[in-house]
Amino acid sequence: MNLTNKTLIVTGVSSGIGAELARVARFQGARVIGIDRHEPQLTVDSFFQADLADPKNIDALIERLPKQIDGLCNIAGVPGTAPVQAVAQVNYLGLRHLTQRLLPRISPGGSIVNIASILGSQWPERLELHKALAATESYSEGRSGWRPIRSPMKPATSISRKR
Template sequence: MLENKTIIITGVSSGIGQETALQAKAAGAKVIGVDRNAPSIELDAFHQVDLTDEAALDALIEELKSVKADGLANIAGVPPTAPKEVVVTVNLVALQKLTLGLVDSLKDGASIVNLASLAGLGWEGEVARIKAAEGLTHEGVAAFCAAHDITTENSYFFTKQALVAFTHENRWTWRDRGIRMNAVSPGPVDTPILGDFLETLGERAEEDARIMDRPGTPKDIAPVVTFLLSDGSGWLRGINISCDGGMRAYIDATSNGLN
């Protein structure tokens, strides 16, 4: 499915990123990993970078431009328990900077996949703040958070809402080159940071756990990301796939009186 393709995957040293790297390699891809921690799996190349360090990110972009990759999977992220400035920087600002910095060097027909979240629901009501974040730099994150009421409690939700909007907005941006962008929105997933989500979401997490049969696993999410990286998804552009055990369907049905 990914034979003779080169795929860049961020967040490759744990959780969904690690599993996506394993499945991409099994599908025939050459995988170049990016993470702040060293990986425990074999990759074709690896760059150890802290995405909160703008100079290091700039250097990474320059290195990766020579790769001419067939795909970019933006999976690196921090949980909602991290400081709001870190959440906004890693989950949104660095992701967009990396993507826009590399897109010109990607091969024609390349696929970009963003790991969003069920937390991105309701992005339509956040358009003003999302637009205000366009072009945001590392240096400007603290001032942006202060000016737009981005708090520890809502920072994660905001970044995932902005990421869903970013995906929709760029559905055809690079259509003349056949480059497409899509997103995957997991629900609760059993990764090393699941505890952070439960701590932050509190009663909402308890309600989700009651409704769901189980949390997801990286093996539930990675095949969807891998498919979006493949040529088989070539007609999918700007979509956000809910991969959440039915939670999005439950929310939509309940809000419309179907349950």
């Protein structure tokens, strides 16, 4: 995949998978627009501080983003140890709201990447979290032309260490 001169929006850009994705994408020539609650320590082309748990915050953010993008990487998330409502609000509802608002701006041939945890252990105790995460995958699969890709990896990120 050639990322030269492609504009990517990366949520969760301040740490973990989001930070690494932004670093690699910039190295490969992409223009990276980062979104996070916390300012990243790495260099991105533009950064917007936003809370993806708040639809009004997302709506205000949309007005500041480019009119055309080549990719949206929904990496932001809260750990499964957070309250169920927070997990659902950020990891699914915020992701969905941001994606729906940005769909008209994605170039033909552009891509959307959604990262979702499966919280593989202790699922009976975390059933409500699994429902929220299943909704994220179902949303991805329900969009025409989307190619869901499942990865069984467990990355060593700060969010995975909080479990």
